[in-house]
Amino acid sequence: MPGGGIIRDELKNQGPQRGSLCWEKKYRQLLALIKAQRVLLIFAIFLALLPIWADPLAGPIHLNIILTMRLVGIFTIAAVGLNLLIGYAGQVSLGHSAFFGVGAYASAILAVKAHFPVWLAIMAAVIASAFIGLLVAPVLRLKGHYLAMATLGLGFIAFVFMREMTWLTGGNVGIANIPELSLPGLRITNDRGEFYMVWVIALIVLALCGNLVRSRTGRAIRALHQSDVAAGAMGVNVSWEKIKVFMLSAALGGLAGGLFAHLQGYIDPNLFTITLSIQLVAMVVVGGMDSVWGAVAGAGLLTFLPKIVEALPKWIGPGVPKWIANYSNYEGIVFGLILVLTMIFMPSGITRGLSDLGRYRRSPFVNPYRKKVVE
């Protein structure tokens, strides 16, 4: 289409392009990349150095940080995927345990029964989950609560399959002796090695998803979240974009599940119930919707806090009354408490909430970004 107008950023983008040397351009590109991914880089450095101080600390505080961080990494992967679906595309899934479970089982079965190499099994698990995502994609025609209910059912169905298809999944007995994660050639099978492997994958996923949400596809899914009618009228194929993001979300759930199976070495159906789905949704909501880093914060908080609470009586020592020290279900209490407190004080999630606090120092009850009901 013809049309006039000042192209304002022309000046900004085209510097002394012809005249400058090639390496100079490359250097500037590298600087721009570092600047764009600085949060990721800082976080990567933090993780790389984590074992140095976390290992000696594990004994005194009765909490193995490295072991827990492995789980955080896995849940981060699943939560990032779910956040794309819930936070960005606005399609609530309460059945993500299905994809997590499918990934775990596919990878475990392939590795144990078909003797696939571990990483190949995980890749196959990712594809299997994405495929299941495609199969159940028709539920995406439903909206809002109806979609939530349908996906809830999906989680139950997957659970029943895992439990009842005994010939394949081993039923309630589960699958044991799943080979550990390792790198070909290198024998890194200790906790620290696994911690690094999981987090390298998690960081890659974070970087890719961070790019994705700022791209053409990311804008399309955010647009259909706010008004699918307007997005359609602007030429976005709403149902196809929903299917794509659902498949991606399922695939990331499968990746997390596959890693989980090899990390744990043992899986049974009871690990992949509605509780897991709710936990994943809670990570997304607590961490912050439409923020990739919210997944890390949510997964970290919801994985660590219960463990810390569990370890708390040991910190205090023998003074703790026995009934407190022996009560084992703190996890549920802490989980619920976090959810309630976040919803009251930071309804848009802790990443958004904290940055808002820093920026505005407003009362936590006033949330400038609180979503208004559109339509």
Place this chain on the structure above:
Amino acid sequence: MEDIGNSNGILLKAVGLTKTFGGLAAVKDVSFDMRQGLIKAIIGPNGAGKTTLYDLLTGIYMPDKGSVIFQDREIIGLPTHKIAALGIARTFQTIRLFSSMTVIENIMVGLHHRTRTGMLQSSLRLPSARREEAWMGREALRYLDIVGLEMQAENLAGSLPFGQQRLLEVARALATDPRVLLLDEPASGLNTYETRELGDIIYAVRDLGVTVILVEHDMGLVMRISDEVLVLDYGEIIAEGPPETVRNNPKVIEAYLGSPLH
């Protein structure tokens, strides 16, 4: 643009469009031609079926009967996004911006079907994806410039004043590179100054080679800028023609003011 005003080429042709909602005919046997390069206004009292007509043209509703030929092609039955890609863009009576996205991102959604970068390319930020992204940024600024919102590019669409939100909707629709632009009450809620500005923008849009259909209640604007006026009442066309003729049509006066007491 060379053939504006003197072309007899029919761009859009609606024949016998009918849509009923539970016995109530929202649009009844509506037929009209839309010639290229003109500004056509559709007016009528509230509930006359104007917005429903738009929804039929853009594929949001399926008509019970009738057809719409756009550039020699039947578009009834095509999904909304295909119709948008063919070149029919619209704005909404109740503003439907992507309010938690920035102004420029809203425009870039309009550029969606004109770009091709896939999920994999954009998540890896391959050079092709970066090039297209840069092109989208430049192109989007061009459209913001047309409606004079380029200074607001990085603000959230929802934070704009009402009048600017209306303009942003126009710019977003323009970004889909339409042949026909359907404006749904673009002047409602605008003050006199903003309405005059809107008139200028509609002229500018026409000069870009876009045919404009305008649903509007502001008669001053309609009479000033439109080449043809179509009047709907209870879903039926009661008058069609140049603004002066339509204004003096007794049926139109009756529809707007009610029948004289006998």
